[in-house]
Amino acid sequence: MQRCAGRPRQDWENIILTDGLVYSPTRTPNGSIMQYWKESAFYSVPMDEVLMLERAAAEIFEMFIAAGDHIVEHPEIMIKMGIPEYAWPQVIKTWNDEPACQSVYGRYDIRFGGLDHPDPAMRVPKVYEFNADTPTCLLESAWVQWNWLEHTGQGTDQWNSMLERLTQAWTRNLGLIEQRLGHRPVVHFACSSEEESGEDVLNTWYLRDACEDAGYQTKGIFMESIVLGEDGRFYDNEGDHLDVIFKLYPWEYMVNEPYGEACFLDMERIGLRDEDGAYIGGTVWIEPPYKMLWSNKGVLAVLWELFGHTEQAKYLIPTWFDGEQPAGLTDYVRKPLLGREGGNVVIYRGGEAIVEVPGDYGEEGFVVQEFAPLPEFPDPAGDTSVHPVLGIWMIDGDPAGLAIRESEGFVTDNLSFFVPHSIPDNDVATFTQQEPVRRYEPPMPAGISRVTVATFR
Amino acid sequence: MSGFNKAPRIVTAAAVGISMSGVLSACSLGSNDDVYCVDKDNVVVDEDLCDDSRGGGGGGYFFLIGAFGGGIGPGTRLDGSRGQRISSTDRAARSAAGLPASGKVSNGTKSSKGFGKGSTDNKGGWGGSKSGGG
Helix, strand or coil, X not given: CEXXXXXXXXXXXXXXXXXXXXXXXXXXXXXXXXXXXXXCEEEECCHHHHHHHXXXXXXXXXXXXXXXXXXHHCCCHHHHHCCCHHHHHHHHHHHHCCCCCCCCEEEEEEECCCXXXXXXXXXXXXXXXXXXXXXXXXXXXXXXXXXXXHHHCCCCECCECXXXXXXXXXXXXXXXXXXXXXXXXXXEEEECCCCCCCHHHHHHHHHHXXXXXXXXXXXXXXXXHCEECCCCCEECCCCCECCEEEEECCHHHHCCCCCHHHHXXXXXXXXXXXXXXXXXXXXXXXXXXXXXXXXXXXXXXXXXXXHCCCHHHHHCCCXXXXXXXXXXXXXXXXXXXXXXXXXXXXXXXXXXXXXXXXXXXXXXXXXXXXXXXXXXXXXXXXXXXEEEEXXXXXXXXXXXXXXXXXXXXXXXXXXXXXXXXXXXXXXXXXXXXXXXXXXCCCCCCCHHXXXXXXXXX | CCCCCCCXXXXXXXXXXXXXXXXXXXXXXXXXXXXXXXXXXCEECXXXXXXXXXXXXXXXXXXXXXXXXXXXXXXXXXXHHHEEEEECCCHHHHHHCCCCXXXXXXXXXXXXXXXXXXXXXXXXXXXXXXXXXX
């Protein structure tokens, strides 16, 4: 794996807006604007590394399945993870559904420095966490970085079969859900109205687009507009029942919100019809409640307990629930069970806290993870180094694509950059060179209002 | 292991464009809106007048829902074009707007919020962005 100097496309800021990346311009704490998308560099990942990472991701997925099985057999672990007891029956029920039918995606965050990295520890991929409930950077991974490759030709291929696999995932999952419901559903797509950069809307939109490609009718809604009817069932604000709803919104928020308990009660009635055949049953939520088992960092402690003494420990970073770590640990990271973008992460070296990220997380508890720093790649643009984290997308349970984000520090926070990648050594280029499309004249519109003008080609 | 080389095209830009605006218009209510009991001239009145569970709660009083801010008392006239107005006796409309189907709603209450960042018992803040994703 190499970090290469990139040739930015002329007026790339306009091109990525056209691609829908309306949330690339980001306001920094000191008030200036930085672009989250970076194409002054790119990562070159040879095919042998891609194939190895793909195999590793599939093995890691099997380990997460074993961890889920273990937690479901020992539900008291869910107490340690901060999952409220009223949610357990549906967490367990959706976990045990066979065949699985309520999940389309998730993203692993992986540490990997290349098969030829000078440090042997960096030549084996290690999983930091599984963003299993609400992963983002989908648009960048599936669409924007592919366009970058087609426009610039900086590589022969890319680990990216995202759209095709997402469409297949919708077809397979919704086909099974249709049988359970007894009718072909309209699929609602929801995110929070309070996310102002447009990131949530655009990521939700991409999934919605793939769902329509699979032949389903869809409707968009904000989470804040969902109505709980007097009958205990959920509706949009036009009175349509939510038969199936995809949500880019975390379960760990929902279970603590006013509709949380009603939502889980409603799930128990999925499939009910009245004597006239009308559907009177509950709502099917995608991603399903069992994703709370995987998106919670406590699962990493379960994984270490199950696999720490096996050959597959190579994929793991030693992790314990806070308070259960071995005595004498001096280099470690304390992370909230339910945190985002590095919030409330503390890095300890020699027993001293050297990095503390502010935030509002940690109420449910913490895990302690051995310090496993990201690999360092020099930044030709400056004197600093950057630290890339690899995001491996799992679509319907299969590895489907790669996303790389880099940051100056060791914590990948919301000021990190998305950097495209390519595969340099396919025999034949697998794409056709394309001319970029630019839709905007400066000044570019700001904030979520960009969503009203961005379109996909 | 197949297809690192699949071209991930999104087709039908026109259709996507149309339905994107559909997302935004359907989502125009419910995020941070305040509820007031008003008369036919959109003047704020005592919230008891919109309580349809009181005998005789007849027509003539409405809920006006919009981003007016909290703490507005009776006598103030609100700009009806900034909000949605529903009859206080229309149970279906009340429900659809995120209000209790019947009964008293205090002036200045926030609408809906069964789910969402504005609902009670929520964590505040993200340490950076307000994204639901990560």
